[in-house]
Amino acid sequence: MLVIGIDPGISGSICFFQDGKIIDVVEMPTMIEGKKNKKQVNGSQIFNEISYRIKKIDKKDIKVVIEQVSAMPGQGVTSMFNFGQSFGILKGICSAMQLPMYFVRPAKWKKYFNLINSEKDASRTRAIEVFPYFSSQLSRKKDSNKADAILLASFYYETYKLDD
Template sequence: MLIIGIDPGISGSICFLKDGRILDVVEMPTMTEGKKNKKQVNGSQIYNEIKHRTEKIDKNDIKVVIEQVSAMPGQGVTSMFNFGQSFGILKGICSAMQLPMYFVRPAKWKKYFNLINSEKDASRTKAIEIFPYFSSNLAKKKDSNKADAILIASFFFETFRNDE
């Protein structure tokens, strides 16, 4: 089974996990928008990244797991709108590709990995512990978003039971 774990948002990432092994992790494709060069997710490139890695795989063997995001206290209206827009783009792409989607709240996967109330960088440490062969790809502090995508996919891999 191929699990596509997605940490949505401008600075998120997409992890491709096949049978419990990381195939690849890509940073969320973005593009600039408007005069102020604000970033937004690049839906076309997200589609290409997923299509490229799934075209030879039966759709029944693919599961897309997206972190279920919602508004957070203290976040600006514009940033929350952009976050929601990114989430919607991801749902739309997966729907159009007819890929089954599952949603997991951050508290659920973080609790599973004992990351509640921990530093943002703790997910990177946890991902390196679980996947030491991938540690060179998680060397920088900014790679914590890649780690989140990895852990989202890994959580689903470890807890999902195929009842079909």
């Protein structure tokens, strides 16, 4: 089974996780929008990244797990709109590709990894502990978004296996 774990948003990441191992992790593809050089997710590149990695896999053996995000207190209206737009683009791409999607609230996967009420960077530490072979690709503080996608995919893989 291939689990595609997605931490949505401009600075998010996409993890390709197969049979309990990290196959690849890519930062969320983005592009510049408008005159102010604001970033937005690049839907066509997301499609390409996923298509490239699933072309030889039966779709019934693929699960897409997207972090179920919502508005956060103190976040601006514009940034919240952009975040929601990114989430919608991801849902649209996966729907068009006919990939099954599952949504997991951050509290659920973070509780599984004992990360509730911890610093943002704690997920990077946990991912390095669980997947030490991948530590060189999680060496920067900004790699915490990659770690979130990895742990999200791992959470689904581990809990899904328990249900089998």
